[in-house]
Amino acid sequence: MWQRTFLILHGVENRRPEDHWQHDLAQWLRSRGEQVFYPQLPDPDRPSPAAWTEAVEAELGMMRGERVVVCHSLGCLAWLHLAAGRPGGPPADRLLLVAPPGPSAFSWDAIAPFTPGALDLASLRLSAAPPRLVCSDDDPYAPEGAATAYAGPLSCEVDLLPGAGHLAVADGYGPWPSVRRWCLDGTHRLTADRPH
Template sequence: MRAFLILHGWGNFRPPGHWQYELAAALRERGERVVYPQLPDAQQPDLSAWREAAAAALAEASEGEARVTVIAHSLSAMLWLGARPDDTEAGSAVERVLLVAPPSPGYLRENPEVAAFAALEPTRPAAGTRIVASDADPCNPEGAVAVYAEPLGIPLTTIPGGGHLTPASGYGRWPSVLDWCLDPTATIVPR
């Protein structure tokens, strides 16, 4: 059995039209098990509360020994890199992780609402983790290659000119992410 855990970013209230909302709907339409929680206080995120909510969501997704694919965008990608739930609590359930548009610590420090997340020390995730990021992300001006992919040894797919990979930058339905969820060999490409 498999399940999908979708974690949103800062200021995201899971709006229709966002690629994560559309992904959750498309996976559910195919009969997949999806856990897509509203993380607490998305406008003023608290690191401890988000970590606890992510841990609870992972536990829910992994019920029945499900193999979990995590899809985290923006601030949740940083959360996963630096404060991910202890996978042993969920029976080593995480099989694959897609980190989309993780913001840089420098960007986080510049924004008081999320500055606490900048103190997280990203650690090398388990095999099966990959990053998808734009080469023009205002939330990571240093670039995902330099900040995360190279130092942590995480495979990276670069989306040219994709901004922060939000609806404002054209990322509503994103068919190749759905394809990747259903088939780990699928390639993620620009929308």
């Protein structure tokens, strides 16, 4: 019986490249004998909230034990939409939201359908434990600040990483030891301790 299962959700235009911290995280967790789901979500260049949430629900149906979910970028918004469509309990036990796009990003037509504008963020039950939000102070996809947009309404614990951009490959986020530690211990605060 699995004691826990990890689900890793990528963002727009992401085809799970090997040099991304999420790919590294999936491989690292698997090397430790953990059960990991890291699906390629449908049509990553022109994503649909319905298609993405349907794909995520299918993954959730296979999870056993403690359900630990790690989302990056648009994957965070897919999770919010999934939670909004679920009348029952929270769909995860622990949740990490990394660099969700801010409200102004949804003027980009490729992700406009994922806008959180119609969601009552304060009413969403995202995870059994308080969700953790990790973001930077200079994310080009959240110029207003992801912490400002999401932390309060979602009752998130926040780790703000100065100068970390979108916490993507271009910002130096390949292997990221801090996110590995959080996966094993949800009390760990995330830091910009990536190898250089």
